[in-house]
Amino acid sequence: MRFTLTGAAAALAMTTALAGPASAELTGDLRIFFNDQNPAPRAAIEGMVERFQEMHPNLNIELTLIDREANKTQIRNYLTANAPDVNGWYAGNRMRPYVNAGLFEDVSDLWDGPMGEELASTRPALTLDGRQWGVPYTYYQWGIYYRADIYEELGLTPAATWEEEIANCQAILDSGRKCYTIGTRFLWTAGGWFDYLNLRTHGYDFHMALTANEIPWTDDRVRETFANWRTLIDMGAFIDNHTAYTWQEAQPYLVNGQAAAYLMGNFLVEPLRDAGMTDDQLGFYQFPEITPGIPKAEDAPTDTLHIPAQAQNKEAAREFLRYVASAENQTIVNEVLGQLPINRNATVADDKFIQAGFEMLSNATGGIAQFFDRDADAEMASAGMEGFQEFMVMPDNLDAILNRLESVRQRILED
Template sequence: MISTFKTTIASLAASTILATSAFAGELVINTDTSDPAPKAAFEQLIADFEAANPDITVKWNLFDHEGYKTSIRNFLTADAPDLANWYAGNRMLPYVNAGLFEDVSDVWEENGLNESLASAAGSMTIDGKKWGVPYTYYQWGVYYRKDIFEANGIEVPTNWDEFKAAGATLTAAGVTPITIGTKYLWTAGGVFDYLNLRTNGYEFHMALTKGEVEWTDQRVVDTMNNWKELIDAGFFLDNHTSYSWQEALAPMVAGDAAMYVMGNFAVAPLREAGLTDDQLGFFQFPVINPDVPLAEEAPTDTLHIPANASNKEDARKFLAFLASAEAQTKINETLGQLPINKDSTVGDDKFLQAGYAMLSSTDGGIAQFFDRDAPAEMAKIGMEGFQEFMVKPDRLDAILTRLEKTRLRVYK
């Protein structure tokens, strides 16, 4: 009796193991694309993949954003799917170092991705190997109120002096040049990224976020001094520390502020709030140091194979499919973002077109974003420092000394 009971338990356990682990021909994908548009984009992508590969069925687990950040650590080690989405650059570094992501350089080789996805190749490479396939990115830059610029006779500024002059004209007209909400810090990180990229260039910026350069370096001080010029000239919205990025949109909608250094996701809420494309424009962050090649910021979303995945063969097929020009065209049309494959077509939206034109001609390099390029702890303390600097620019020395201390501790 007891033995039959034991076998029942054993077979029950065995069948549950079978049920949870993927059998051949089933591909398990975990993503955090739970917003309506990304969700629809993935639904479409998976349906297309299944149509092209009738012998493979996809099991798709959808997570919400916040939960995913902690869930991914659990499932990569304990119950790995065959594919999981994540982000390029330093955000994937901990998982690569921990041996949790699979090297997919072979997928890149076989499908010619080194050419077609060239613009994001750098941010997908660690130790000379590729660790995933990027499928979408979006540009950062300056979004501005075209009608306010025109009313004040301001041309789109292309260099630092024009930019400062434009700000002075706006201030004289009673308009805050740049709106920003630094309550959640990262917006200040975006401004710092651009100032540093324009002052010292991509190589230096990457060395800094990788912890190879001292924060007290003169070149960082130069960047901060450029920032200080803007702060002293009253460029930024008052009381910005009490607004989220979203609340800081309101002055721009109302016409009290004219520019926003932001990512392309700002366009949708601005349009919802009633701004037309005639009122809203986009320009590349102006040149500060003419000797530095222009680098841009374009955070990239990626798909990876966990090292513990069970169906890596089909997962590679999926990655190859995802990298194709048609798949990227389709997915980004739904997402309202930019495809990475250079043969894809870009959506018929003026901001997407502007971003595509800018990024595909970028030769200075593509940064991910301060909190993706720098390790989490450095990013947090760094961005707190930027926020403090924006309120009390005189404390520059103390702030940089603190960041330097953090660098010594974090990178070791």
């Protein structure tokens, strides 16, 4: 008797869920593993869960917060044993190992409806093997954050072209400052520079083909990208000793005015504000054009939620993802996170940098990349970023670096 009742309830839930985002009668447990414990993301997921709970009072939701870094290794354990119903992860190739191992649930059915259209901008990032494997809830722009007051003092305006960028940089160097602060100790910051230089030199398609191991690293076009990078390195544009700093330890150079700009994601704004910088001092501009005529593509890493293949309560999980993707939720969540909603019907927060990012990404006709370490294969990502760091310190080693990266690529292709 009881058995058939729950079966009926599940069937009912299924039909209503398929019928649309109407609130279905969901019961049982919904276990969510979320991969960030920092204050803003924590508030965001807790808010989501609370609102979803109100819609489904009979559902018993259990939220577990895991440290962002710890989750990167723990995910392997919890997806294979005692899986939650929903878990946090990243878009792009980062999903690959779990998709290949059959540990992520195919959620293409969610994307088939109107939801898919609302989230269209990130569909490629969530697609592997022609199907979708998760739902995005936020992304953020990358770009150049600069000291507007220093620019004003030197009579500069943010560059739109590569020549202007270099001219500005020379003026900044002449004033006794460095053009860019960066901390490459954990490598990925150098990945950001490579992404932008490569996207601007050769465009989105080339960049994606390169990160997909379709183009040899010894290709002349890759060398052109590095040649542009070298222009800046030879000028002394980057702060000294950047290999010793983390991205946080590089911030004081910008705050103290020893460097004029920082290529970084929008999460940089909050610590800079905390360090006492005003919105008048801090500006943002899009990475300038290098090869004229190439449509501008941007890095916009997307954070996502997925359903493990071994989840117990997939109906509730699907309904939760549906809610996560909704315009209403994405507006609230990204207001809290200080980031950009993906749902095109959501409202963007009234913040200088978020507005600028929204404007930029909405017009990113070239395409939206995830980030070097999410687009490239994990092994390639680690070898690549290590090579970028080496190049920034010893640009003369370029040949050796590219040969090494090429041999890594060959090896991955062999497997």
